[in-house]
Amino acid sequence: xIKESKKEVSLENLALVPQLTLDCVIFGFHDNALxxxxxxxxxTPYHSLPGGTVRQDxxxxxxxxxxxxxxxxLDKIFLRQFHTFGSLQxxxxxxxxxxxxxxxxxxxxxxxxxxxxxxxLVDYEEVFPxxxxxxxxxxxxxxxxxxxxxxxxxxILEKALxxxxxxxxxxxxxxxxxxxxxxxxxxMRMYEAxxxxxxxxxxxQKKILKSGIVNKLDQVKRGVAHKSPxxxxxxxxxxxxxxxxxxxxxx
Amino acid sequence: xIKESKKEVSLENLALVPQLTLDCVIFGFHDNALxxxxxxxxxTPYHSLPGGTVRQDxxxxxxxxxxxxxxxxLDKIFLRQFHTFGSLQxxxxxxxxxxxxxxxxxxxxxxxxxxxxxxxLVDYEEVFPxxxxxxxxxxxxxxxxxxxxxxxxxxILEKALxxxxxxxxxxxxxxxxxxxxxxxxxxMRMYEAxxxxxxxxxxxQKKILKSGIVNKLDQVKRGVAHKSPxxxxxxxxxxxxxxxxxxxxxx
DNA sequence: GCAAAAGTGTTGGGCCTACACCCATGA
DNA sequence: TCATGGGTGTAGGCCCAACACTTTTGC
Numbered sequence: 076x077i078k079e080s081k082k083e084v085s086l087e088n089l090a091l092v093p094q095l096t097l098d099c100v101i102f103g104f105h106d107n108a109l110x111x112x113x114x115x116x117x118x119t120p121y122h123s124l125p126g127g128t129v130r131q132d133x134x135x136x137x138x139x140x141x142x143x144x145x146x147x148x149l150d151k152i153f154l155r156q157f158h159t160f161g162s163l164q165x166x167x168x169x170x171x172x173x174x175x176x177x178x179x180x181x182x183x184x185x186x187x188x189x190x191x192x193x194x195x196l197v198d199y200e201e202v203f204p205x206x207x208x209x210x211x212x213x214x215x216x217x218x219x220x221x222x223x224x225x226x227x228x229x230x231i232l233e234k235a236l237x238x239x240x241x242x243x244x245x246x247x248x249x250x251x252x253x254x255x256x257x258x259x260x261x262x263m264r265m266y267e268a269x270x271x272x273x274x275x276x277x278x279x280q281k282k283i284l285k286s287g288i289v290n291k292l293d294q295v296k297r298g299v300a301h302k303s304p305x306x307x308x309x310x311x312x313x314x315x316x317x318x319x320x321x322x323x324x325x326x
Numbered sequence: 327x328i329k330e331s332k333k334e335v336s337l338e339n340l341a342l343v344p345q346l347t348l349d350c351v352i353f354g355f356h357d358n359a360l361x362x363x364x365x366x367x368x369x370t371p372y373h374s375l376p377g378g379t380v381r382q383d384x385x386x387x388x389x390x391x392x393x394x395x396x397x398x399x400l401d402k403i404f405l406r407q408f409h410t411f412g413s414l415q416x417x418x419x420x421x422x423x424x425x426x427x428x429x430x431x432x433x434x435x436x437x438x439x440x441x442x443x444x445x446x447l448v449d450y451e452e453v454f455p456x457x458x459x460x461x462x463x464x465x466x467x468x469x470x471x472x473x474x475x476x477x478x479x480x481x482i483l484e485k486a487l488x489x490x491x492x493x494x495x496x497x498x499x500x501x502x503x504x505x506x507x508x509x510x511x512x513x514m515r516m517y518e519a520x521x522x523x524x525x526x527x528x529x530x531q532k533k534i535l536k537s538g539i540v541n542k543l544d545q546v547k548r549g550v551a552h553k554s555p556x557x558x559x560x561x562x563x564x565x566x567x568x569x570x571x572x573x574x575x576x577x
Numbered sequence: 578g579c580a581a582a583a584g585t586g587t588t589g590g591g592c593c594t595a596c597a598c599c600c601a602t603g604a
Numbered sequence: 605t606c607a608t609g610g611g612t613g614t615a616g617g618c619c620c621a622a623c624a625c626t627t628t629t630g631c
Contacts, residue, residue: 092345092438092440093344093345094343094344094346095345095346095440129412129440131437131438132414133414134412134413134414135410135411135412135413135440136412136413138412156409156410158407159386159407159410159442160386161380161385161386161387161389161442162385162386162387163383163384163385186382187343187382189343189346189380189386189442191410191412191440244496245495245496258583259583259584260582260583275621275622275623276583276584276585277584277585277586277622277623278620278621278622280584280585281585281586281620282619282620285619297629298630299582299629299630300580300581300582300629300630300631301580301581301582301583301628301629301630302581302582302583302584302627302628302629302630303583303628303629304582304583304584305583305584321577326572509610510610510611511609511610511611526594526595526596527610527611527612528595528596528611528612528613529593529594529595531611531612532592532593532612532613533592533593536592548602549603550602550603550609551602551603551604551607551608551609552601552602552603552607552608552609552610553600553601553602553608553609553610553611554601554602554610555609555610555611556610556611
């Protein structure tokens with residue numbers, strides 16, 4: 076959304092695609108809840124989604140990967156382009172200049188910018204959130220507690236969640252949100268968190284096992300209170316197969 | 327994909343969003359086949375999808391509507407943004423300059439452009455295809471007969487078809503592709519054309535009637551050979567309801 | 578021993594698939 | 605009258621949703 080940051084131009088001399096930005100909705104799963112990474116702008120009370128610009132010598136997908144890598148430290152993550160936001164009123168220029176004038180020179184803002192939205196699914200445990208130069212923090216937020224965001228980022232988040240739900244409803248997805256080994260209740264709660272509703276544990280287990288996308292391991296998770304749950308891992312071959320054939324529906 | 331056409335600048339003095347274009351995949355249904363509108367560039371053997379640039383004072387959606395209106399004459403049509411194409415190799419600049427050098431000054435091409443893809447569903451009978459200034463014709467093509475297109479337009483078409491199939495598989499869609507009154511075999515062949523496979527007519531009819539999205543009219547279609555088929559029309563209220571609740575699956 | 582979460586089976590109904598013959602019409 | 609496409613019903617299986625009690629563990 077900015078024409079060019081002085082730093083970028085002077086230090087790296089990178090040419091950017093003008094008026095085009097990229098915003099990332101990074102989802103993680105922890106404490107039985109779906110969370111999203113938000114940045115807090117330096118010396119302001121304002122939050123927004125991680126985002127950035129697109130360089131002239133990189134594809135959109137590469138730009139998204141770069142931004143993800145910068146914010147999470149992760150390399151190979153599940154990434155989906157879901158929508159491009161191109162209305163005229165994506166942000167109020169005057170309000171933004173006031174809110175962020177101390178960080179970005181007001182004349183560097185375009186009258187409008189088009190933003191390509193990506194969402195990512197990451198393993199919460201493996202992420203080390205990393206703020207960018209203009210942010211003082213980068214933190215996980217529960218969906219329900221997400222505050223008013225700058226620009227049209229609340230709308231972008233909404234649409235990302237909708238796209239995620241849609242994708243989940245006809246494909247397996249969890250592989251990217253869960254650790255290597257996980258329990259059936261873990262997986263079920265992930266589905267519940269994304270779909271926003273309760274699932275019957277017996278029916279869920281039957282459905283997942285029948286699809287064949289997970290293998291039961293000869294281990295249980297120890298050290299947790301109450302009965303020790305069995306551990307599972309994804310059968311990546313079968314998972315890919317089901318992805319292609321679309322054989323796992325949730326509504 | 328062009329920086330600015332001389333005509334646009336001189337006649338209308340319109341500011342355009344640089345390096346951003348918009349391509350439309352316009353689907354129609356006729357002769358039991360799904361068709362797509364293609365332009366043929368003047369004095370060349372080359373075809374491509376209808377497309378255009380985005381003005382600084384219009385949203386992406388408005389730009390898509392404008393382009394659709396220009397090519398088809400239609401106002402209120404079903405339009406979906408489905409993907410934004412942003413790889414570096416979307417076209418070979420030298421090849422394009424050679425192919426289209428007589429139409430667009432070579433120095434007006436950007437090194438790269440990002441293109442937002444929309445697809446539209448239109449009533450074939452109501453469309454009057456209208457070439458743009460740089461094209462000598464604008465015609466319907468059967469999907470199977472679509473030739474090699476310029477830029478990455480074959481890929482864009484592929485992806486549009488995929489998005490259309492996906493959408494059709496969990497929502498009713500036909501309303502925008504069929505005329506006001508239509509027969510059940512018409513509708514079934516539309517589904518067959520989009521999904522690319524045969525459907526059982528008894529099961530299809532049961533499913534559609536059960537969903538309630540169509541009303542049987544007290545008329546039959548006369549003047550056709552063989553038994554006169556009943557006419558139906560969409561129940562728009564019920565249709566919207568099913569759209570929201572996602573109650574009509576096809577796989 | 579007690580509280581909390583994990584694990585597990587059955588039944589009924591609805592939906593989907595597969596399948597074939599008669600009917601109406603225009604030529 | 606004939607060729608062609610339109611119109612229609614049933615039966616079987618699969619899948620899904622609903623539903624509750626026992627087991628294991630840490631405390």
